[in-house]
Amino acid sequence: MAAWRLRRAGAALAASSAVAVALAASSASASDPSAAALDAARQRVAQPGAAPPPRDAQRAALAGSTPAEPLDVLVVGGGATGCGAALDAATRGLRVGLVEREDFSSGTSSRSTKLIHGGVRYLEKAVFNLDYGQLKLVFHALKERKQVIENAPHLCHALPCMTPCFNWFEVVYYWFGLKFYDLVAGRRLLHLSRYYSVDESVELFPTLAKNGHDRSLRGTVVYYDGQMNDSRLNVGLVCTAAVVGAAVLNYAEVVSLIKDESGERIIGARIRDTLSGKEFETFAKVVINAAGPFCDSVRKMANNDVVPMICPSSGVHIVLPDYYSPEGMGLIVPKTKDGRVVFMLPWLGRTVAGTTDSSTAITMLPEPHEDEIQFILDAISDYLNVQVRRSDVLSAWSGIRPLAMDPSAKNTESISRDHVVFEDYPGLITITGGKWTTYRSMAEDAVNAAVRSGNLKPANSCVTDNLQIVGGYGWDPASFTVLAQNYKRMKKTYGGKVIPGAMDSAVSKHLSHAYGTLAEQVASIAQVCSPDSIAIIM
Numbered sequence: 001m002a003a004w005r006l007r008r009a010g011a012a013l014a015a016s017s018a019v020a021v022a023l024a025a026s027s028a029s030a031s032d033p034s035a036a037a038l039d040a041a042r043q044r045v046a047q048p049g050a051a052p053p054p055r056d057a058q059r060a061a062l063a064g065s066t067p068a069e070p071l072d073v074l075v076v077g078g079g080a081t082g083c084g085a086a087l088d089a090a091t092r093g094l095r096v097g098l099v100e101r102e103d104f105s106s107g108t109s110s111r112s113t114k115l116i117h118g119g120v121r122y123l124e125k126a127v128f129n130l131d132y133g134q135l136k137l138v139f140h141a142l143k144e145r146k147q148v149i150e151n152a153p154h155l156c157h158a159l160p161c162m163t164p165c166f167n168w169f170e171v172v173y174y175w176f177g178l179k180f181y182d183l184v185a186g187r188r189l190l191h192l193s194r195y196y197s198v199d200e201s202v203e204l205f206p207t208l209a210k211n212g213h214d215r216s217l218r219g220t221v222v223y224y225d226g227q228m229n230d231s232r233l234n235v236g237l238v239c240t241a242a243v244v245g246a247a248v249l250n251y252a253e254v255v256s257l258i259k260d261e262s263g264e265r266i267i268g269a270r271i272r273d274t275l276s277g278k279e280f281e282t283f284a285k286v287v288i289n290a291a292g293p294f295c296d297s298v299r300k301m302a303n304n305d306v307v308p309m310i311c312p313s314s315g316v317h318i319v320l321p322d323y324y325s326p327e328g329m330g331l332i333v334p335k336t337k338d339g340r341v342v343f344m345l346p347w348l349g350r351t352v353a354g355t356t357d358s359s360t361a362i363t364m365l366p367e368p369h370e371d372e373i374q375f376i377l378d379a380i381s382d383y384l385n386v387q388v389r390r391s392d393v394l395s396a397w398s399g400i401r402p403l404a405m406d407p408s409a410k411n412t413e414s415i416s417r418d419h420v421v422f423e424d425y426p427g428l429i430t431i432t433g434g435k436w437t438t439y440r441s442m443a444e445d446a447v448n449a450a451v452r453s454g455n456l457k458p459a460n461s462c463v464t465d466n467l468q469i470v471g472g473y474g475w476d477p478a479s480f481t482v483l484a485q486n487y488k489r490m491k492k493t494y495g496g497k498v499i500p501g502a503m504d505s506a507v508s509k510h511l512s513h514a515y516g517t518l519a520e521q522v523a524s525i526a527q528v529c530s531p532d533s534i535a536i537i538m
Helices: 008-024 033-046 055-063 080-091 120-128 132-151 168-188 198-204 230-243 292-302 370-381 436-454 480-486 505-529
Strands: 071-076 096-100 156-165 194-196 219-228 247-250 252-259 266-273 279-289 310-320 330-333 342-347 350-354 395-404 419-425 428-433 488-494 497-502
Touching (some): 033 080, 055 096, 055 247, 055 279, 071 080, 071 436, 080 230, 096 230, 096 252, 096 279, 120 132, 120 168, 132 219, 132 436, 156 168, 156 342, 168 219, 198 219, 230 247, 252 279, 252 292, 279 436, 292 395, 292 419, 292 428, 310 370, 330 370, 342 370, 395 428, 428 436
Parallel strands (some): 071 096, 096 247
Antiparallel strands (some): 156 219, 194 219, 266 279, 310 350, 330 342, 419 428, 488 497
16 A cells, blocks of 8 residues: 555645645734634635535535525626635625536636736727726736736746737837836736847747738737636636635526515525436525626526626637747737737647637527637738648637627627626626626625625625635645655666656646645545556546
8 A cells, every 4th residue: 555655745745834824824813803714714725635525515505595594695607706706705704605507617717818917908098098997997907917816826827928010110109008017017017028129039939920911020029917727717716615615516507586575585596406406495695696698597587577788799719739839928919800909828738819709699508600710810820920720720619708788889899898796686686797807806896795785794804815725825836846756656667676657747737737735635546546547637
């Protein structure tokens, strides 16, 4: 059995450092309930082996609520905003449940561009339109981008993004614009932007074309944005919510909303466990509708005559081979034929390019259309020195943006990208719109609205701006070395001697970034199964 054991020295060190980090951040005092709540949550999340309870226990907690003893909040929707709301409410000391009819992060939240935007495009509108509202959006995006990266350090990082300039006016325009952005960002800046000459640009991005369509490259400007593993971040949020006390259940569909005897207020939902086919009722003082593109369907359960608020927009992305972009640099196509921006970014050993923005129908599994795929290929082909071929597309996906609709809008570009929180039926709070970058503040706004609607008594105010998710505490970029040095993946024979083989560095880096400080638990599970089974769990 000893031959199968993972050496625990590295594991103990990582575990103790995680708790130490959480305790070092402690600022609890008897007179500050928010600080005390944050410290308590940090210690639970940073504990070695922090993991959600089994699914049956989660289901029992939801089904165990009654009209006399309801949950405080029931969240419908397991995307970024819904999971963020469950985490927010649970860390305020509220009794919380969350249901998702498919798997967590199965919808729009896993189909993004993988960027945590810092609001650089809002700055251009703020300057040219003298719009202070747009400037506030920049400050807000910068703040939230910083928090997302700090709260999930193993899943998020800074990524340089290059914008090609084909005349000197563009060089000056973008350079001054990004320097102003650096100034506005202040201490929230990831790294300073800068200009690169043509030769420097091609060295950094070898597939960038120097010439094309009667134009010559004059250089590039580079600024930094955030990049994330969106689906894993979403799952990390829901696991963290469960660790701090929320009851979360996937494959649990809301079939109807429950009203009180007078029919004037929502007091819960009837839920079908789609894995077992059984139905049960969950009672709550307030229901938060965070169903993304499907939030109008939930609203209609309360009032069938409700006016739809969602204008669905399709965002298509394609995956290309790794040689389309270098490992550590993204490319921005600043102007496409419809005026949008297209990104080409390194992603898990491949290249992701997108996105589109067009009206679409709301479906469970939206499919990218051929014209949308071709639009992206055409947009990037003008900027590359490689032949961009349809056959190079390895995969494609479409995500539906749940934009808050203005009835007078003619296209999705004129529709607000900001989020909307409203209560058009007592006891039902709907949150829609927004973007991944601001999921945390959206969740905070939704929970604040729920507290007002249900006259709830939270123990403290929101603390999620300083709470890392599971796997984050104690993690650093060198954490993978513990796995690489201590995991006995296989045995090799050299001259008749049996020598334990170390884990491959690429595998250890993948596990470290995917699971953070929980990576050793994954490696331990793999070792118990088989010394060679690590490749299966990746």
